Amino acid sequence: xxxxxxxxxxxxxxxxxxxxxxxxxxxxxxxxxxxxxxxxxxxxxxxxxxxxxxxxxxxxxxxxxxxxxxxxxxxxxxxxxxxxxxxxxxxxxxxxxxxxxxxxxxxxxxxxxxxxxxxxxxxxxxxxxxxxxxxxxxxxxxxxxxxxxxxxxxxxxxxxxxxxxxxxxxxxxxxxxxxxxxxxxxxxxxxxxxxxxxxxxxxxxxxxxxxxxxxxxxxxxxxxxxxxxxxxxxxxxxxxxxxxxxxxxxxxxxxxxxxxxxxxxxxxxxxxxxxxxxxxxxxxxxxxxxxxxxxxxxxxxxxxxxxxxxxxxxxxxxxxxxxxxxxxxxxxxxxxxxxxxxxxxxxxxxxxxxxxxxxxxxxxxxxxxxxxxxxxxxxxxxxxxxxxxxxxxxxxxxxxxxxxxxxxxxxxxxxxxxxxxxxxxxxxxxxxxxxxxxxxxxxxxxxxxxxxxxxxxxxxxxxxxxxxxxxxxxxxxxxxxxxxxxxxxxx
Numbered sequence: 001x002x003x004x005x006x007x008x009x010x011x012x013x014x015x016x017x018x019x020x021x022x023x024x025x026x027x028x029x030x031x032x033x034x035x036x037x038x039x040x041x042x043x044x045x046x047x048x049x050x051x052x053x054x055x056x057x058x059x060x061x062x063x064x065x066x067x068x069x070x071x072x073x074x075x076x077x078x079x080x081x082x083x084x085x086x087x088x089x090x091x092x093x094x095x096x097x098x099x100x101x102x103x104x105x106x107x108x109x110x111x112x113x114x115x116x117x118x119x120x121x122x123x124x125x126x127x128x129x130x131x132x133x134x135x136x137x138x139x140x141x142x143x144x145x146x147x148x149x150x151x152x153x154x155x156x157x158x159x160x161x162x163x164x165x166x167x168x169x170x171x172x173x174x175x176x177x178x179x180x181x182x183x184x185x186x187x188x189x190x191x192x193x194x195x196x197x198x199x200x201x202x203x204x205x206x207x208x209x210x211x212x213x214x215x216x217x218x219x220x221x222x223x224x225x226x227x228x229x230x231x232x233x234x235x236x237x238x239x240x241x242x243x244x245x246x247x248x249x250x251x252x253x254x255x256x257x258x259x260x261x262x263x264x265x266x267x268x269x270x271x272x273x274x275x276x277x278x279x280x281x282x283x284x285x286x287x288x289x290x291x292x293x294x295x296x297x298x299x300x301x302x303x304x305x306x307x308x309x310x311x312x313x314x315x316x317x318x319x320x321x322x323x324x325x326x327x328x329x330x331x332x333x334x335x336x337x338x339x340x341x342x343x344x345x346x347x348x349x350x351x352x353x354x355x356x357x358x359x360x361x362x363x364x365x366x367x368x369x370x371x372x373x374x375x376x377x378x379x380x381x382x383x384x385x386x387x388x389x390x391x392x393x394x395x396x397x398x399x400x401x402x403x404x405x406x407x408x409x410x411x412x413x414x415x416x417x418x419x420x421x422x423x424x425x426x427x428x429x430x431x432x433x434x435x436x437x438x439x440x441x442x443x444x445x446x447x448x449x450x451x452x453x454x455x456x457x458x459x460x461x462x463x464x465x466x467x468x469x470x471x472x473x474x475x476x477x478x479x480x481x482x483x484x485x486x487x488x489x490x491x
Contacts, residue, residue, distance in 0.1 A: 003113070009087075052085070077092045131198060137418070173247045179266050194239065328376060396443060
């Protein structure tokens, strides 16, 4: 009803402007509120008082003009002027029932509005590194991002949903080495598995599949694999130096092509599972965008060249820095490390520049709370490249801590300790899980109680949704039975 009244008043004001009774330049959004007192009607509007200053007229005079020009409607019983300029609406007795016909005729399109007017919005959400299965910690960003995208589409925006795949960089090398070492163990090699490699059971499973498909293809003697490497953490050494040296040794023994073949095999397995899990969770993307494709297209070097040309970079300690503080960031950011390796930030700049280049009117990123510091640095980079910061928005989603009763469940992909999104969906159900994730504001921390979500009692918030759905289904069945009986009687 509010939308109907808003449309009537908006059209009436436009008509009065065309007739010269109101200035053409005045503009204000029409708000309809429920009347506090039924004696004053069902709904009230203060648009006349809002326009008074712009129109340089008495608000009661404006209200009288609007009421006189309002078109007749079967849904409105009467309209009155009250107080300093309130327009009060008394609705016809059958007005609220009329919407039922609209619901039945419009079905899935009921409630659609055209606020967005077809503007193109790009929304990126989840974008978890493809280093293992999606887990419960990713579920909140998934549910929030999907709900936001669906709502934007419902109100008239052209929404493009995208998943950014971090398929380049050091974490991918660690993943490749993790699977390769498990592969060698399957071939009987006595290999020390690094403490900071990926430990999950899924790594063992992928290694088994790799061994079944490529028996001995990626074999290298254990003596060569770990000979003369720096000490690892178990020997009192540096675990990061150890695994970096192990990555280098793998590339020497296997060559780059074989390393890439292993990585492609692993990524295909993990991304296939991710796509399946998200589809079962009710989430589909128009594109899974590869970070590696940016490097292959030299997109990262191009944006760095742009920043260099604009004199927004400098060298320090052998690294290349972006002058981010000039654009509101708390400190400058490294683009190229002293070892000549690109940072993730450099790739992120190129990725967001690519989004703008694709012609989107608005860009939304949904980030986890651990990326809070990324907000100002990405905004600084986009401003530096000449993009309007108002077109770019970052939404932060706080973590969800998983509990089973009073016991907290730790989540870590690297250590292999987590509950997968698939396990959650199987135990709780898709709709219940998504409801739990979005029933609190995204900026608030949430505790996800697995036992409560699974419980079939009125303590579970989903219980009331399911109960209401069951009652509605019951009413619809009774209605169908009555119609069938009536048809028989008439026949």
